Amino acid sequence: MSLTLSVIGCGYLGAVHAASMAELGHTVIGIDTDADKVEALNKGNAPFFEPGLDELLQKTIKTGRLRFSTDFADAAGATVHFLAVGTPQLTDSHAADTRYVDAAIGALLTVLSPGDLVAGKSTVPVGTAAALADRISAAVPGAILAWNPEFLREGFALKDTMAPDRLVYGLPEGESGQRARELLNEVYAAALAAGTPLIEADYATAELVKVSANAFLATKISFINAMAEIAEVVGADVTLLADAIGHDARIGRRFLNAGIGFGGGCLPKDIRAFSSRAAELGRSESVAFLAEVDAINLRRRQRAVDLAITAIGKRPSEARIAVLGLAFKPDSDDVRDSPGLDVATSLLRRGAHVVATDPQAIENARRLQPRLDYAATAEEAAAHADAVVLVTEWADYRALDPVALRAIVTSPIIIDGRNCLDAGAWRAAGWTYVGMGRR
Ligand code: UDX
16 A cells, blocks of 8 residues: 655655655655755756666656655655654764754654654664654654664665665554554565565664664774785785685675775764764773774775875875775765775875866765866876876776776876776786785
């Protein structure tokens, strides 16, 4: 059965969720306070790059089941209200800024009716849901809160939303929990029919599932990057090491790619917010390792800068360096906490003339870092370069022809910040190939 849903907050998570829910047959109103974003979304243009999203927006808007608005009153009448606003890092601490969640709930209270369900999707400090539930039931008796975290990855966001690896419901006890379960089961009927595992839990567990999943992924990446640091000292190869340990099914090869580390709008801020919340709970020591995970991660960016400058062998101020990639990962235009943009900026600070490129992220990068030079293509960036530094493993960059590129650079030095190139092929074409944690 199809439902009427609202999605509060139409950033990455919310816009994808709204379009995906409409595709599944529900009627959806997306609410956002940013009028420009709402106008663009109503025309079927996502304000960020996500493969397939514009097409899905256009298709579902045409059916009449999807619409976006700045007016909270338009959310009235929806049975399930998804809360999808951001929880960025506070500027003066590592804690999450929950003011948008608080504001969204405040606005929702004006449109909620008894029996309506608010389904929280935002990543919040554990304990938030219980407090919000009290606030909701005090203002609108009979309205219910569930916590329903998402695990979508940028670049795979539509698939991750419509066919997730698992569903998690954080439910209250008793009858309201039963109503919340039934409504969420209707929302996700297609995924459940396809056999998607469902975990039902209390609020705190549901909140913790999200942050602990991201903490685990960050730890896995920093673990292999720590091995890269050791490999560099003893002349070992971290890529072969990852292949070897990854064959152990208990370890697994995914998220064991050493390089310049993790970035983006989630992993870095989520591990910091988790540490901050654990300290508030008097359990700093339980996640003290996350500070080390963060530190290892940031060291690898610096390591790439040092490797580039050492390989060039002349003063950075005399060097022209091409940086390939600005997005925090391929198939995204997101430059939030991007390791690649950070490397480019550090090289610039060291005095180099940096020419950076990216298939999608130049405009976003330019806003944050107007002092970098930007080129439209890898070839334009690499022309007359003293070194080429690959920082985001876009398919186009992995497929670059080392022979053709050799002809346009000044010095054939390649720093492979993502260990994604065929070192043998680049060396055979005359390049000095420098990987991360590789001989
Ligand atoms: C992440 C989680 O994966 C997702 O489940 C959650 O909902 C949001 O946060 P995302 O931020 O889209 O998703 O990126 P992800 O694919 O996890 O990559 C994060 C970063 O880790 C990227 O910068 C990527 O380049 C880096 N990474 C990933 C590595 O350095 N090595 C790896 O082996 C894998």
